[in-house]
Amino acid sequence: MFEDGSIFNQLLVERLNYFIYVVLLLIGLWAMIAKNNLIKKLIGMSIFQTAIILFYVSIGVKEGATIPIYLSEHDPHGTHARDESNETENPVSGPQVLEASLVAKYTNPLPHVLMLTAIVVGVATLGLALSVCLRIYRAYGTAEEDELLEKLEKEDSRNAVLPIRQKSRRRFPVQKSRSVTQSKTVRSEEKSVPQKPKSNRRRKTSTNAEPQIPQSGSLNKEKKDDQKPTRAKRTRKASSRKSKGDNS
């Protein structure tokens, strides 16, 4: 299977590095296309970017060569190294253009420069994308793409004036009945939040086993802790810290 010349040998032995980058790139592409969550899409984008950066860096690798920084004997300012070593090793006066045999001793600096640029711009664009995601979450209460589309459709049909468009909107949810019911429940929960926040909170504390950090008033919290002595320690710690902070 891995004998010379076979495609497995070429892919998995001789060109293994490229194969790894292809796999990484595909993982990133898959995440960007198929994942529903916007943050997961961004993670896919980062993986994709990493694959390309690795690819460029591996292009710059040269066997028997060092990093693209002049050794002290070629360094324009490296006089100290020359004095210490034996004098027969061609003492150069001032910087000289390297010969082709010496050029082969250094790797290509261009991939490194380009990837340095790509990494920094990648970080900046990732930050920008994350902030847009945060903003979307703030406006629509979700970062899932299908729920987001539902909400956008809903908003569009509310604003639309043409009856034809409204008809087409009405036809849309029938095809996707499952996701509609999901998003409806989500929507009803969200509607109840601003109108009746108290009832919502009570329901949550009664049904939800997860520790919650209450919103206001340290007295309130302690009362709740007394009511439920089996609650996790984390909550009590957090509330006591909170009360400390309030005192100071």
Added chain:
Amino acid sequence: MKKAAFLLVLVIGLLLALAVRDFPAWGDPNAPASISPVASHFVASTGVDTEVPNMVTAVLADYRGFDTMFETVVVFIAGLAVVSILRGGSNRRTRDREFVVDFEPDLIVTNTVRLIVPVIQIFAFYVLAHGHVSPGGGFQGGVAMGASFILIALSWDLKTALVRFPLESCFTVAALGIVIYAGIGLLSMALGGEFLDYAHLSQILPVSPEMARYHAMLGVEIGVGFTVTAIMYALYASLSTDGRMQDGL
């Protein structure tokens, strides 16, 4: 939908796997990238042109100076956009308050950070100032510097970090970095050269044209370092608090 995506990914994967066979082997000295005339020129004559030992810095800040300048501008604009996207928007959901955790800064953590932060900052300055002699440069030093401020924000809270480095001065510093970069370019233009042609700075610096390029690269890197420091910190500050600049991580 997912099946179609999987098929698409699979097809692209097959095409790339076929293309992989045409690439040079790992570390091949005769690979096209290694014997290209551009790379050979950079390796051979960087020392003569600029007297900078680190070819990466020389290519980044001198030969490709335009690229790096506008890359710095991209970083600046991204930071500006993040802050302006996340700021405002008063219709905050009450639910979001549930995710806010109050805590006291830990004694061990804060004291360790108190010791570490000066070291990180000095190392950042070293990386920045030594960038054309050893591995390093403006971007790397700037990120290390920004990380020191992020570390303060992580170990105490954002309020403590914002006292030391307010968001308003963030953008002053970031803009100052670009002004330094573009200013060096314009200065060399005013001295009779082209934009970012540092060799003409030798008319006002008491050095040879090559050493003028060497020193101008340091100045340019300092400008880049300013911008990157400020923008990294601004990105963290606004993303971790959803733009409110209080009680975040």
